[in-house]
Amino acid sequence: MNEFKNEMLQRYIAGKMNRRHFVTTLAAAGVSASAINGMMVGKARAGSPKKGGKLTVGIEAAQAQDSMDPMKFYSTANLMMGYTVYDTLVNRDSNLKAMPWLATSWEANNDATKWVFNLRKGVTFHDGSPFGAEDVMHTIARINHPDSEAPAKSYISQITEVEKLGDHQIRFHLVGPNAEFPMIMSDTRMHIVKRGVEDFTGTPPGTGPFKIVEFSPGSRYVFSRNDDYWGDDGPYVDEVEYIGIGDVTSRINAMIAGDINLMLQLDQKATRLIDNSGVAYVINAPSGAFLNLALMLDRAPTDNHDFRMAMKYSIDREGIVKNVLKGLGSAGNDHPIAPIDPYYNTDIEQRMYDPDKARFHIKRAGLENTPIDIYGSDVAGSGALASAQHVQQSAKAGGVNLNVINPPADSFWSSVWIQKPMITSGWDPRPVPDLIFAIAFSKSSGWNETMWNNDRFESLLIEARSTLDFAKRKEMYGEMQSLLHDDGGHITLGFRNFVDAARQEVQGISPHGSGPLGFYQAARTAWIDS
Secondary structure, three states: OHHHHHHHHHHHHOOOOOHHHHHHHHHHOOOOHHHHHHHHHHHHHHOOOOOOOEEEEEEOOOOOOOOOOHHHOOOHHHHHHHHHHOOEOEEEOOOOOEEEOOEEEEEEOOOOOEEEEEEOOOOEOOOOOEOOHHHHHHHHHHHHOOOOOOOOHHHHOOEEEEEEEEOOEEEEEEOOOOOOHHHHOOOOOOEOOOOOOOOOOOOOOOOOOEEEEEEEOOOEEEEEEOOOOOOOOOOOOOEEEEEEOOOHHHHHHHHHHOOOOEEOOOOHHHHHHHHOOOOEEEEEEOOOOEEEEEEOOOOOOOOOHHHHHHHHHOOOHHHHHHHOOOOOEEOOOOOOOOOOOOOOOOOOOOOOOOHHHHHHHHHHOOOOOOEEEEEOOHHHOOOHHHHHHHHHHHHHHHOOEEEEEOOOHHHHHHHOOOOOOEEEEEEOOOOOHHHHHHHHHOOOOOOOOOOOOOHHHHHHHHHHHOOOOHHHHHHHHHHHHHHHHHHOOEEEEEEEOEEEEEEOOEEOOOOOOOOHHHHOOHHHHOEEOO
C-alpha cells in the first residue's frame, strides 16, 4: 500500500493527476481521509512556488480598533496583517530558535548586558527609503516612550539605550543581563517601523512582503505584493485580502464554497469536515498556545479567593481537551507555561475536576448557586465559547451557577476584555517565559488581564531575566508558576494546537509551533497552484 500511495503522490506532484482524481483514487483504495489530508499538506510544501493569484483569508473579525501600528496590534488577525507589511529583526525557525531576519547576526558581551546587532543591508521600505540603524532606534524609542501603552513595553523597557555604531550596526544596552535577548526581539509586536513615522493611518511603509492598498479598520484590508522584497522565500501571490467572518460556521462554509481560500482558526470540531470536503485540508501545529479564563482580582466577585478556587475545581480539563479541542491539545494547570516547555514546573500537582472542593469554596465565598456571568467568545481563540459552555455544565455539580454570555465579536476586545470580571481569553505562545509573564501578568503591563499584582512575582521576573544559569532560571520561573497556580486569577482551560485550514490550491504553508498559519507569515510563503 505504501508503494501505491507514493506512486500516486509522485504522479500528483508531477501534475499527471489532478486533485480530485488523486483523492478519489486513494479513497477507493481504502486510504483514510486524514491520511490523504496529510499527504496533501506534504505536497503543499513540496511543490515549486509560482507567482500570481490572490490569497483571501477568512479571519475571526474585522474590528474598529485594528491598526497598522505595531504598538496597537490586538487580535491574532491583526498580527497577521503586521507580518504582511513589516519585518522583525529576529524571526523563529521551525525548531523555535532565533533566526536572522532584518538582523543578520548578533553577539553579546561577557555578561549579556550589551548586545551588538548587525543589520541587513540593501533593504528598503515600501516608499524607497533605505532601512538602517535609525529605524530600529525609532521603533524602540516609540515603545519605551513614557506615554506609550505598547504591550511590548513590559519587556522592551529593559533596553536603556540603543547605540548607533554605524548605518547597519547597533548596540543594545540592557538594564541587566539577558541571555535570551535575541528571542525577545522575535516577539510578534517587535516589527520595525520607518524612522519618524507616527501616523499609521493610510498606507504607512514597511519593509515586509506586501504593501498596503487599503486598510479600513472594521471593514476592508487589501495588500499588494512588494516586488522589491529582500527575502528569497516569497512573496508569491499578487494580492492578499483579509475578510472578517465572526461566525466560525460561516467561515467554514466560505472556505468550502471558495469565497476564501485560507482560514485562520478552524474550529477543532470541524477538522473532519474539512478533511472530508475534497477541496481543503487542515493545517495542524502542536503549540504552547492556550485558552484560559481571566478572573479580575480588582473587582467582585472574582476578587474573592474562595470564588477563584471554586472555579478552578469546577473545570473538567480533560473533558475540555477531549470534547472541545477534540484531542488537539493538552490539559492546563492554571499558569501559562506548557508541558512541552523546558521551563515547565513538573512539581506542581495537576489540579483535577473536584465538585466537592468546588462546593466547599463556593459556600465559603457565600455564592452557592448565585448566578455569575462568564463572557465567552471565539474571538479570544477557537473553542473559547464552547469551553465556557463546558465549564458552565461541569460547574453545576459543585453549586457554581454560571451564566454564559456571548458578546458581539466586533466589540470583544474593546468592551469585554479587561472590562468584565470573568471572561474567556487566549494567548499565543511566547518563546521564553519572560515574555508571557511580562506582558500578561506584570503589574506594569497594560495587558495584565487579571490585574495580578504580586511583589514576589515581580522581583522574580527581574531576577530571572538577569540569571544566566539555566537551572537557576528554571527554578525561578517554576516558583512564578506556583504563585499563579495557587492564588492567581488565571485558569488555564487547555493548551491548544494551532488548527487552521486552506483550500487545496493554496500551497507553501508549513505548520509552526509559534503561531497559526506558519507563525502568522503565510502571506509571504503561500502560493497558488492554479
